[in-house]
Amino acid sequence: MRLEKRWTFKPTDEPLAQSIQKDLNISLSLCRLLAQRSIRDFASAKHFFRPQLEHLHDPFLMKGMQAAITHIDQTIREGKKIMIFGDYDVDGTTAVAVVYDFLRGNAPDLSKEQLCYYIPHRYNEGYGLSTKAIDECAAQGISLIITLDCGIKSVEKIAYAREKGIGVIVCDHHLPEEGHLPEALAILNPKQSDCPYPFKELSGCGIGFKLISGLAMFWQLDMSLVYNYLDLVATSIAADIVPINGENRILAYFGVEKVNLNPCLAIQVIRELVDTKKVLKVSDLVFVIAPRINAAGRMDDGNKAVALFIEKDYATAQKMAAQLHEDNSDRRLVDKSISDEALLILQEDLGYKDNYSTVLFRPHWHKGVVGIVASRLVDYYYKPTIVLTESNNKITGSARSVTGFNIHDAIASCSDLLENYGGHYFAAGLTMSKENFEPFRQRFEDIVRQTISTESRCPEILIDTELELSQVNYKLFNILQQFEPFGPDNLRPVFVSRSVTNFRQSCKIVKDQHIKFLINQNGAQPISGIGFNLAYKFDLINSNKPFDIVYTIDENEWNNETSLQLKVLDIRASA
Structure with a gap:
């Protein structure tokens, strides 16, 4: 069953696009893309194209930040124990690793025995704080639990922890139920209706990053110690599918830069394991790095992911990454088996x-x-x-x-x-x-x-703007690359070109499911295209009649040569 997709154009403020063009002196097509991303003038375009860490918001603007830091500092100085608690997915495990590793390496007067972390078992405990975890904290003499990527709805569990003499600081980004918040020592969640923090869409790890930013400022530490975790923050942003605009764009931009230039040991060994030397982008964090981290919690125990993130020995990290790689291979087999079974059930x-x-x-x-x-x-x-x-x-x-x-x-x-x-x-x-x-x-x-x-x-394809194929060149592509990192609210631009033709009957089916072809428009220079899972459109392309295509612009490497290529998302006959 194939559902034809709706083609929907994103709304564009055309007068604004024309105004931007006067400011920036670039093509109107690019200015339409900028207008759709809330760019209004040269200054906002500069912020978009040239992110700066100095543009990150003051962590103390977040409601509860001062109280959280005061409690953490007091707990450490009194020699009491702290447990860092987080969810078993990528966002939760990166958040726990960031806060735990930062405290372990930088908190004044913190002894090794004062700090531990806990990832609940997906099958034995489920999501969020559990009675089992709190009982274990009580048995270990834990005085303070810091929850990350969870806790905002754990009203009863946090009340239970208080009965056990354990305080809780909640760091969460999920939507709170106003009027039904847990009685925690502090709650860090910018989605609280009365929180003045300017950016509301941080990941769970992003909240943890703001917490250690506040701690670094409180303890008068160099902020480079905080920025050292940006690669893990970017991984969480990519995996948790939060909007990549505002503060998340800055965090993702510099996080991806760190992934490629100076990654933490965990990401380094995963990259070596999958043998990829290419420049990684947000999409690679989603499809290469994140699945191996997620596999720990999906197939076994999320604590294995945190252990890898905080490991400092190269040989040990290699072994840990190999185990996660194996878990991910198992996950793929199980995933395919269940997917096939589910599809068969529905077909019958x-x-x-x-x-x-x-x-x-x-x-x-x-x-x-x-x-x-x-x-x-x-x-x-x-x-x-x-x-x-x-x-x-x-x-x-x-x-x-x-x-x-x-x-x-x-x-x-x-x-x-x-x-x-x-x-x-x-x-x-x-x-x-x-x-x-x-x-x-x-x-x-x-x-x-x-x-x-x-x-x-009905499935929908959102189209940014229309292009003539003659506009597809490296000048355009090089500017489009500066729109990265791509993600929700800043997706890779999608274009439509109309009345294109199959150049010299070049279309061919590849591996039974995909198509490759050369197309041109109005006699201009032909350009190559590839359409994954579009083999059923072969007859339409080969009919010698003009057709419309929706696509993104990519770069293709073949025999050590690179060229632009259209990644075709859908095709329909021209009206």
Whole structure:
């Protein structure tokens, strides 16, 4: 089943684009891209193209920062113990590593015995603070827990910790429930309605970075000690799919620079393991680095990822990275097996095509990959999707959404059937008792059917602007490269060109699924293109009739020569 994609142009303020062109003296097409990214003049363009670490916000603007730092400093000076606690995914493990390693190396008067870290086991404990973790803290004589990438909804668990005489500082970036916040010593979360911090979209590791920034300022340390962790912050930003604008753009820009010039030992050994010498970008952090970090928590124990991040011995780090690489290989096999099984179930379900949602449960599916499987099913069927398995005698799993549909709110509408849930607009997690599965499945389907828009039931390609193929040259490409790092709210620009033709019948199918071709427009110089999973468009291209293409501009290397190439996202017959 192939769903034809909607082509939607991003809105552009044309007078603003023309004004920018007068300021910058570059092509109007580029100025439209800048206008779409909230660039208004030369000054804002300079901030965009030339990020500066000095433009990062003062950490003390964040509500709770002063209280958090005072408690941490006092706990250390009194010789009491601190536990750094975080989620088992990339964002959580990088956050724990950043805060733990910074304190271990730089906190005045801190002894080795005063500091430890804890990543909950995905299967035995689940997400966030657990009674087991708090009991373990009490047994170890822990005085202070610092949560990272979790804790904002742990009202009961933090109350339990207080009963045990343990204080908690919450560092989280998930949306808080106003009026239902935990009674913590301090809460660092810029999404609190009364937090004056200017930038609201930091990753969990980004919150940890602001905490150590504040500590460095309080202890009068050189900020280079803080910037040393920017590669891990950039990895968290990439993996957690937070917007790459504002402060995140600065953090990602310098973090990616550090990944390529002077990475931490963990990223260095992972790069060596996958044998990549190319310049890494945000997309490489997502698809090369992050899966190996995530594999620890998905397949075994997230503590292995933190252990690698803080390891200082090269040979030991190599062995640790090899183990994560193996975990990731196992994850890929399990992921493919479950994805294939899930697709077969849906193909054999005669009534499924009429459903507005996908909700699947099999007790034997691996909990660590159900989120990935849900994403694959969305790619295939384009419906709000929940994939569930059995864990600790409960049904639990992950949800993924489609453009324009808030899956967190839909799940919240079923909260009386759930024991736990959380997440955001496009992704969520949930747990329920076994007897509630069928009532939940039916109600979720009803909610999706009643609330999803017609547009959200059809996949969409967002197009930045139209180009003539004659405009595609290295002058344009070199400026586009300065738009990086790419990510949400600053995606790689997508272009459309109309009435192009197949140059000299060059189109060919590659590996049964992809197409390669040369195209030209109005007799101009031809340019090569590649369309992944677009082999079914072969007849359209080969029909000798003009067609329209949507694409991004990439660089292709072949036989030690580089040239520009269009990465074609979709093709349709010209009107």
